Amino acid sequence: DTGVSQDPRHKITKRGQNVTFRCDPISEHNRLYWYRQTLGQGPEFLTYFQNEAQLEKSRLLSDRFSAERPKGSFSTLEIQRTEQGDSAMYLCASSRRNDLGELFFGEGSRLTVL
Amino acid sequence: GQQVMQIPQYQHVQEGEDFTTYCNSSTTLSNIQWYKQRPGGHPVFLIQLVKSGEVKKQKRLTFQFGEAKKNSSLHITATQTTDVGTYFCIYAGGTSYGKLTFGQGTILTVHP
Numbered sequence: 248d249t250g251v252s253q254d255p256r257h258k259i260t261k262r263g264q265n266v267t268f269r270c271d272p273i274s275e276h277n278r279l280y281w282y283r284q285t286l287g288q289g290p291e292f293l294t295y296f297q298n299e300a301q302l303e304k305s306r307l308l309s310d311r312f313s314a315e316r317p318k319g320s321f322s323t324l325e326i327q328r329t330e331q332g333d334s335a336m337y338l339c340a341s342s343r344r345n346d347l348g349e350l351f352f353g354e355g356s357r358l359t360v361l
Numbered sequence: 362g363q364q365v366m367q368i369p370q371y372q373h374v375q376e377g378e379d380f381t382t383y384c385n386s387s388t389t390l391s392n393i394q395w396y397k398q399r400p401g402g403h404p405v406f407l408i409q410l411v412k413s414g415e416v417k418k419q420k421r422l423t424f425q426f427g428e429a430k431k432n433s434s435l436h437i438t439a440t441q442t443t444d445v446g447t448y449f450c451i452y453a454g455g456t457s458y459g460k461l462t463f464g465q466g467t468i469l470t471v472h473p
Contacts, residue, residue: 290404
């Protein structure tokens with residue numbers, strides 16, 4: 248399967264702990280996006296990369312969130328000092344084109360903060 | 362700032378009835394994409410519209426982009442139970458212009 252893969256698929260953690268999610272995009276896809284989706288809501292934009300450059304970050308993200316894509320391939324999203332409000336599905340998507348092409352989504356990483 | 366409203370929020374139809382969802386923007390859009398998310402699933406790409414007045418069809422689905430590129434619609438003819446899910450428009454914006462933002466979504470339920 249050469250689709251977008253995300254790991255882990257599920258994460259349960261205690262409030263205050265740090266968590267990290269990994270996304271492996273489709274090979275050779277230049278753009279990589281992170282979204283957060285809570286139950287019954289649409290995905291909210293968090294950040295996106297073009298190759299290794301992080302081009303935009305949502306104001307929704309506090310300083311506890313950080314994302315990297317060091318070699319322009321896989322990406323990580325880290326949440327420090329998790330809060331219950333961070334519980335959500337974290338979706339990663341990649342795109343082949345630099346001019347706003349189709350997004351291919353992974354299955355998501357579901358975070359539950361107790 | 363850019364405002365895109367997607368309506369309706371919910372739509373309940375009987376199988377065989379038609380369904381339409383709309384995305385309306387306060388500013389001109391460069392392009393618009395439509396996605397479907399099944400319950401428990403992830404968004405899946407349906408179509409991208411780029412040109413003013415563009416109309417595209419996929420079997421029972423018809424997508425339109427307004428002449429002013431400020432609104433778009435997705436119309437499903439003769440809904441089936443397999444059409445159940447949430448339909449989102451996605452539009453570009455942001456300071457870097459690569460930010461892709463979801464509309465609020467329309468949740469479609471189809472009663473057999």
